[in-house]
Amino acid sequence: MNLQYALLSDSSWQQLTNWQTPDTPFMSFEFWQALSDTGAIGEKAGWLPIYILIHRPNDRDSDATQEALSSAKLSASKLSSEQIGQPIAVMPVFIKGHHQGEFVFDHAWAQAYAQYGLDYYPRLVTSAPYTPITGQRLWLAEGEVLDADILKAAIAGVDDIAQQVEASGWHGLFVTPEMAAIAHAALPTDIDIEMALNSQANGVAAKPIELPILERQGCQFLWQNKHLSQDSKLNRDSQLSEDGQLSKDSQPFADFEGFLATLKAKKRKTIRAERRKVAEQGIICERKCGDAITEADWQTFYHCYVMTYAVRGQQPYLTLDFFKKLAATMPEHLMLAQALDANADIIASSLFLYDKPDSKNATLYGRYWGALGEYDSLHFELCYYQGIEFAIEQGLTYFDPGTQGEHKLIRGFIPTKTHSLHRIYDARFVPAISDFCAKDRMHMAQYREQAFAALPFNIDNMPTFNDSDF
Template sequence: MTISLKEAGEIHQVRIHSNLSDCKSSLDASSPFCNPIFLDALEEQLCVGGNTGWQPHHIELPDHQIVIPSYIKQHSYGEYVFDWAWADAYQRYGVEYHPKLVTMQPFTPITSNKHLGRNLNASLIKQWVDSVYTVCEQQQLSSWHCNFIGKDLADEFAELGLMTRHGVQFEWLNKGYQDFNDFLASFTSRKRKNTNKERRSAQQNVDAIHWKIGADIDSAALDAFYLCYQATYLKRGQQAYLSLAFFKQLCENMGESMLLVVAEKDQQIIASALFFFDDSNLYGRYWGSVQQTDMLHFELCFYQGIEFAISRGIKRFNPGTQGEHKLLRGFEPITTYSSHYVKRSDFSAAIADFCLQERMQMAQYKQQCLQLLPYKQSCD
């Protein structure tokens, strides 16, 4: 589908694609999740599309070789910027909230670029927003949500009239640590003892812990990981979003950006955690276990990740969304940003007030989180 936008007397073409492969030529990747390989695998292995409630609806600005991977959503699952209250309000007034348009990497609450291609300037951002307004009007979509973006882009969107929401995640920052003990030296004595106790408890209950990267992630290790991953969802009575075929395709095409940490007991993998990384960032994404083992989640998902980041000189480690328990293990609170457009003016005023109140609450929550960090006073 092609849309024509008129701006300052010029006509700009916008194309809409139901497959990223139709528009990905010459596009770069600013993070593992903004990589066309990652997004293609979601489509090719039917993790999106079909009856998943994530219908690819990618926006291309062909004159500038920019693509904004986006999806028409029939529900609000897998986004991690929760708008259930908004949908409930619509329902109470007999108005449909879904479908809506979402711009983010599906199931991936990571702050990163949400476009592929050249850097954006103010004119291109306005074209992006204008194209979204047109898509929402033509497709009868209630709203648009651009989740987990940088502060600068959120500020640009706010200048154009979009609403901003804040959230809080927890990240570990590498402050030039030489090894894990050097990192622990920044903790207070009591918190340092607690961490060492947790690590001993986890490591004493397994036979070995291994790192696997690229070709080391063989089919047996990946099968075992997927069994653990599925088991974690099944314990909560849910179905995993991602398929084994998806992970296999990623291993084949971007395995050198993937770290699998596995714990073995009696020559069997009983727990594993899958990470993605680049030169500057480590991302903890998927975890699972087929055997309840004390403190093993913290060991595989947090402490092994910190050790890996230190060994590689990686500056930032995002272990995944939510969880105040990360604070006691050295992960600091950071603000996340998302931008939102609601088509109906009779709802937008109330939602704008909600966003304002939420931003104030998040600022207060972040300050409370800072008080729980384990660092010595001089390291705060």
């Protein structure tokens, strides 16, 4: 397939065709517009976006036109339909001089560069900013499916940007298993290091296409709204019928008690005790969705959110205006859980985003939390148990509470594999970083297996460990 790409610094490409609905709210145009409008992404934030627009050429395309649309267009302005043939995909790339808001860390790689007196910055990152959620990393036009040709064109665009800004590498964070598999099949995963080093020794850089795509894997924890068994595959699609519904023997829970019944007696007792402790402190919890969240609610929520950072002596990445813009543009994806004390004053808040319940693999995402004081077990109640109850009530299939934390594991959140892709442009560092990634994958596989063994389910609901992919 003959695909071309253009490098753009604005979002005018959104008007060129009809785009598919993203698989998570964090890749919605509304979410990204809120980030941009409030300065969370942009040059001042150190998240300078470049958009790689992949398209099929039209009859008017020429070599000169394509050159103008690629290597000379890091500061491109609006495109016209005459310049672009048929847009099929867009991949965002950020030019960054730091690691903030990423959750897949490469500090050790930066230190290695520094030890040799080399610059690790700028570096290129493709991610949903500040969001450790697995999902699509390209916007696709209606009728398109991510394949090897599209990904190769996207990586060619990445290589172009890297050459222009002299980036050390590219990092695709929390990509889907499908994207990781396509990258492995379509792009080199190893390098002829002797040839590459000889080229660099002679002052000739290795051709980017010869450089490999490296993979790191991680572990997050995911709650599933269904009864599990020894035959479960721990795969989002394993127990779905052709219409995307759970099979009859994997029906969603009717209520929170139905979920608790799948746990070992000791774990059920612990969770009930934690919920009881919250009530004994005179605290009640409420949930509000979308337009029911008031201006006062947002003010109080943000006060709580800021406290999460203040206790660590940090400033939050996101502003109150950002959350208000989400409320104005995508309220159907927002749920706010609040904790109120005996005086009916809000003392803690937790903001969730969620997919529409009728979408395939509809998921609740736990994202932003904060409290105005220390309260026994309140974090577990507001960030996990309220989320589980909401997912059950709404008929959502999954609950993704965010990154890290064995405390999620013992509350029924299952260890699952995450993927990130990496491309290093200095061939001298590729062998060491490749070895690092291989050892890291092995370590994380062992960690996931150990975490799986600690799951709190009773024998009738304990799923079979399957780490092949998720």
